Amino acid sequence: MRRARVGNVEIVSLFDVYFGFDPARVWPGAGAGIEAYRDRLEANGDIGMDCLCFLLRADGRTVLVDTGLGPESGGVLLDELREAGVRPEEIDEVIFTHLHGDHTGWNMDRATSEPLFTRARYLVPQGDWDEQTSRAQPAASFTRDIAPLNLxxxxxxxxxxxxxxxxxxxxxxxxxxxxxxxxxxxxxxxRGFILGDVVLTTIDVEQPDWSSTFDSDQDVARRTRHAILDRLEAEGALIGAAHLRAPGFGRIVRTEGRRYWQGLA
Ligand SMILES: [Zn+2]
Structure with a gap:
């Protein structure tokens, strides 16, 4: 749990779980290019990612962006919320950056099958809803975490x-x-920006053309990365990124023509 501020808005970073991946799986096209980033990898060669949610206190409202991977994965989001002094029933809005299962995991109380954030209005991205509901078989996490909210x-x-x-x-x-x-x-x-999964690691900031396995449309994702990194660099926005290492706060900066992620000190 760590706090930052953008004007009158307070942003709290909340950790849920850690996961590590083989970089060859994350960026299949990077090849030997990954060697330049050995120092960003874990001792076992994985690229490490945290799964973070962000709590925003803005305009008298308490807004939670994403709900992590959930209890089955040993997630600690609820402990982090408690440490931040927030009870689940105090959340006014939950918004999902997208509907992957590592962003919706704590929606439903497993004991009661009711929404865990009992008062919240849940804001669901239309494009992801359309994509899931057009499938013969929606993702298991969608069926568990999102479909009940609609019912x-x-x-x-x-x-x-x-x-x-x-x-x-x-x-x-x-x-x-x-x-x-x-x-x-x-x-x-x-200015601030809760980024979601536009970039997954600090490496994506420096190599926005490296396509990630996790992106559903790699061309669109690449165009979005370039446009958003340009915007965030120009704005000097304070960023909260869902899969950078906790607390995931930083800015896009440029030195000697090279753009990189500068973590918030
Ligand atoms: Zn994610």
């Missing part, structure tokens, strides 16, 4: 430019999934 009439479909509150607006950032949304923060002249 209970607790969710709302949202797209680009949706105003969660005066300081918080969605931005369609497709490619990782068709409906992927980021959340732009604008308050008191300052």
């Amino acid at each position: 209970m009439k607790r969710m709302e479909l949202v797209g680009d430019g949706f105003s969660i509150s005066p300081s918080l607006t969605t931005v369609h950032t497709p490619g990782h999934t068709p409906g992927h949304l980021s959340v732009a923060v604008a308050s008191d002249g300052e």
